[in-house]
Amino acid sequence: MNNNKLYNLLRNFVSPIVCITSTHNGKYNGMISNSVLRGSLLPEIPRIIIVISKRNMTHDMIYNSGVFAVHLLKTNQMNLVWELGFFSGRTKNKLHNIEYEFKESDSPILKNGYAYLDCKVVNCMDVGDSTCFLGTILKADIISEGEILTSEYFRKHMPAKWSDKYQEQLKEAQEFAQKYGDKITYKQWKNEH
Numbered sequence: 128m129n130n131n132k133l134y135n136l137l138r139n140f141v142s143p144i145v146c147i148t149s150t151h152n153g154k155y156n157g158m159i160s161n162s163v164l165r166g167s168l169l170p171e172i173p174r175i176i177i178v179i180s181k182r183n184m185t186h187d188m189i190y191n192s193g194v195f196a197v198h199l200l201k202t203n204q205m206n207l208v209w210e211l212g213f214f215s216g217r218t219k220n221k222l223h224n225i226e227y228e229f230k231e232s233d234s235p236i237l238k239n240g241y242a243y244l245d246c247k248v249v250n251c252m253d254v255g256d257s258t259c260f261l262g263t264i265l266k267a268d269i270i271s272e273g274e275i276l277t278s279e280y281f282r283k284h285m286p287a288k289w290s291d292k293y294q295e296q297l298k299e300a301q302e303f304a305q306k307y308g309d310k311i312t313y314k315q316w317k318n319e320h
């Protein structure tokens with residue numbers, strides 16, 4: 128199978144569009160992801176898996192604090208995808224105009240959205256350019272019901288004026304993955320957070 132075909136085949140495995148927030152050293156940040164997976168079949172052991180590029184500031188916050196929150200978004204929150212997914216918190220305070228509160232971990236929990244999962248990292252796996260974090264869900268709730276923002280919806284409704292920046296970001300992320308993707312290290316997660 129050629130690479131283009133394989134790329135499109137793998138697209139079937141993307142998750143809904145979520146906002147992932149975290150904190151470290153008194154700073155708060157959030158980003159957009161579509162690489163999230165259910166990590167357990169049991170509500171008694173509720174777990175979620177997220178894969179985040181090491182390029183992202185949110186990655187380092189999660190790695191250093193051991194906490195994060197995942198939010199399902201609604202279709203009327205496309206603006207959040209622009210604000211949190213197209214710029215890095217390294218250059219500006221992206222949560223400045225966004226309302227949030229705190230629940231179990233210190234991660235910001237958005238006041239608007241479909242639902243949140245407030246999590247603590249219990250393990251991680253190095254993926255070269257990214258880290259795969261396994262989180263245990265400390266607290267979760269529906270914030271307000273609506274239509275969940277899926278990747279399919281995002282692709283269909285992304286405003287045309289976002290397209291250049293989206294392609295540019297994707298290219299940069301792919302170049303980073305090409306450079307570091309096979310540089311996997313085998314480290315153990317230390318539960319000292």
Ligand SMILES: Cc1cc2nc3c(=O)[nH]c(=O)nc-3n(C[C@H](O)[C@H](O)[C@H](O)COP(=O)(O)O)c2cc1C
Binds near residue numbers: 144156161181216217
């Ligand atoms: C639709 C969409 C999906 C994204 N999916 C991912 C993803 O699965 N993993 C990831 O690491 N970054 C993903 N990103 C990119 C980050 O959201 C983006 O790099 C962000 O600026 C990181 O912010 P930070 O540096 O403040 O953490 C996605 C962005 C968009 C717009």
